[in-house]
Amino acid sequence: MKIAVCPGSFDPVTNGHLDIIARSSKMFDKVIVAVLRNSSKNSLFTIEERVELLKSTCAQYENVEVDSFSGLLIDFLKLKEANFIVKGLRAVSDFEYEMQMALMNSKLAPEIETIFLMTSNKYSFISSSLIKEVIKLGGDISGLVPAQAEEELIKRFNIGG
Amino acid sequence: MKIAVCPGSFDPVTNGHLDIIARSSKMFDKVIVAVLRNSSKNSLFTIEERVELLKSTCAQYENVEVDSFSGLLIDFLKLKEANFIVKGLRAVSDFEYEMQMALMNSKLAPEIETIFLMTSNKYSFISSSLIKEVIKLGGDISGLVPAQAEEELIKRFNIGG
Amino acid sequence: MKIAVCPGSFDPVTNGHLDIIARSSKMFDKVIVAVLRNSSKNSLFTIEERVELLKSTCAQYENVEVDSFSGLLIDFLKLKEANFIVKGLRAVSDFEYEMQMALMNSKLAPEIETIFLMTSNKYSFISSSLIKEVIKLGGDISGLVPAQAEEELIKRFNIGG
């Protein structure tokens, strides 16, 4: 069985993330979307909220599971008996950072392979942090995040209340 | 009437900024230099000081106004009945960030256009943060910022006092 | 009067070109789309055919003219009393080439300004040469070039004949 992990902060999940997850689900027998428990990063949603949002938006994909992890990503893959990491690439700056991480992970665990998908051009300018910045200032983010995430973001920023 | 906005932190204005403002003033009927009120960013000069510095250095350009804004940039443009955002590009890293912002702004307000000017090569290595770093450590920044900004920076860091 | 020139090979015009031309037409009093007469480059359409295609696709924009030029671009601008060059940017590789050209043109004619627009993300992967490659091999290019250009390309490659 070929199992892949899609790691990320997902604070919150965007349509760009969902696009990568959906495409991954066609390539692998099982895809585990894995939220990184990174205490140092300032987040809007808790790990549990992010996992919940992902679960409700990924429910449509039968072979997609949602989980969270701390520690080294490759240790999480070993625990899950997964051999593939899937990442989306939007821009040159992504590329260089992700190349560094892929080479380091390949040094730490040569049997694990990182594969990259190009982000669909209609989502190329979306990131969780830009989404939060825009909605905080009152911008309209419909079409950029799943409906459930939009609803939560609107609640969180008390917009239109 | 064609009105453009040059947004930025301007903490403080550099000769690179002034070059972009001067060139913009030849393209548009009115140019509004707009200082972003961004509470989260650690700044050296207050918004009011930055606006004052810009006003005194831009006084030579008849069709240039200086203002400040908070909230979404596109909302400030709508308020001012402006249709154009002008940004300078120095390097590949600028390009990718600015492309993301331009695509997001075009999604939020398709009628607003972002235009880019290449920074003059003599100013390509200048940024407000590098200027502050250099003068803090005692370096000479003459020729890199307008005279008024240099004077204020010297006062601020109590150099030669 | 503010006049801009959109230079290029336009062999043939794509929807990416048209997008830049349409957006330029809102910024300037007059826009001159200028086909470069470059004898050394292997082209599919003659200069005259390219000018005709541009004329028919740009007819909808009242302030857009189509012309061709040889020699230095800045000399063509002087002849036309134009002060602005407009170029679209799709990628980092575009950016570096265009920055070099903009700096050279600014050295040759400091009064002429080059301005850049980010290509709309839905056209970011289109280029005339890729379009020709795809249609030559039998691919479907509808939606990527104007209808007139598609028709001419189909004729040229004798597709479906």
Place this chain on the structure above:
Amino acid sequence: MKIAVCPGSFDPVTNGHLDIIARSSKMFDKVIVAVLRNSSKNSLFTIEERVELLKSTCAQYENVEVDSFSGLLIDFLKLKEANFIVKGLRAVSDFEYEMQMALMNSKLAPEIETIFLMTSNKYSFISSSLIKEVIKLGGDISGLVPAQAEEELIKRFNIGG
């Protein structure tokens, strides 16, 4: 069954290519290495020679086949009932070109997915054209291409003869 195609010129196959092929063979049920029949490109080896070299160097991977194709890559995939294209990425310039091709292929055939692997850092500076340049001038390419390719290259350039 998940079938992937690794397309390329392979003039000749390098250890960088082999690394990508070997890693792909672990991800898919079948991998088809496909030599592009591109008449316009000046090549050292004929298509048949390149296919032979690939066959002998890929013989160790049970689920790897070697073939050649002309026409659109996506048409070759449809013919072979393959759904995945695999490409290696070495550098930023690769990234931008490959992103353009992936977006075009996704427009032409949305059901086909392009996936990218980062070239192993020990092969990051190798390309078929640089290999040919080096051996033509008498440089030692051992360790950079498979033994069979090295042998053929030495014969071709009559080195040591």
Place this chain on the structure above:
Amino acid sequence: MKIAVCPGSFDPVTNGHLDIIARSSKMFDKVIVAVLRNSSKNSLFTIEERVELLKSTCAQYENVEVDSFSGLLIDFLKLKEANFIVKGLRAVSDFEYEMQMALMNSKLAPEIETIFLMTSNKYSFISSSLIKEVIKLGGDISGLVPAQAEEELIKRFNIGG
């Protein structure tokens, strides 16, 4: 006498740093490895610990000295009668930042030259901060940092204790 300075944070020294230092030592009569005293940056090792680690790992190079500095790098060079700054380049993002710094230093002190070496491809993915991240999470960093640095890192994170 030709004297060069290799500046950096070295928190801690990696094999990538050592590679650049060793190669610099062959080019210059004397090489001074200079640890930046940067109070604002969150560091793992104190300046004194970093200097000690560098001294013990660089002891094998006769013409290499280790020191620390605060203030402008060019002032440290003048104090040491050094004329060259040596920096390693790993990636495009390094390149742009380093070009900015080199141009600024050349404006501040035209007689001082910055020279760049390409990081060896086997160390291209290593940085002090990634090393710290990996070991903190229990990953194996042998071969990526000198033995003394590995020992100190293991002590610091109390691994295997």
Place this chain on the structure above:
Amino acid sequence: MKIAVCPGSFDPVTNGHLDIIARSSKMFDKVIVAVLRNSSKNSLFTIEERVELLKSTCAQYENVEVDSFSGLLIDFLKLKEANFIVKGLRAVSDFEYEMQMALMNSKLAPEIETIFLMTSNKYSFISSSLIKEVIKLGGDISGLVPAQAEEELIKRFNIGG
């Protein structure tokens, strides 16, 4: 004795080249400017003319010699007992190409070091091919190439005749 080679096509020498040569001459005991005899490239000046132009423009630097070479660059260095290759970097695209060449040369001859200097920002947009394009079309290149090269270019294109 530390000897460096500055290789290139120099068709013709520009002020950007001269800047790199002058700066190299301060770093090394001897600098050999080496014109590549590359039969496949379409050139304006013969090898002999290029060597002559370089000799007359470099006469002011006592420790600079001019020569030409064919074959592998590293073999030329061995012949000349040189250990260093010096290259100028202008842009990201230069960087990636030069990194590939430096890694290949380091594989072929580990004892030879390639060092990079950032092109001075006032010459960052100059290349021999752009210079030729500009003068061919009647543009003014004064200040971009040495006086002797300008004179030869003017003769060659029969300008003002």
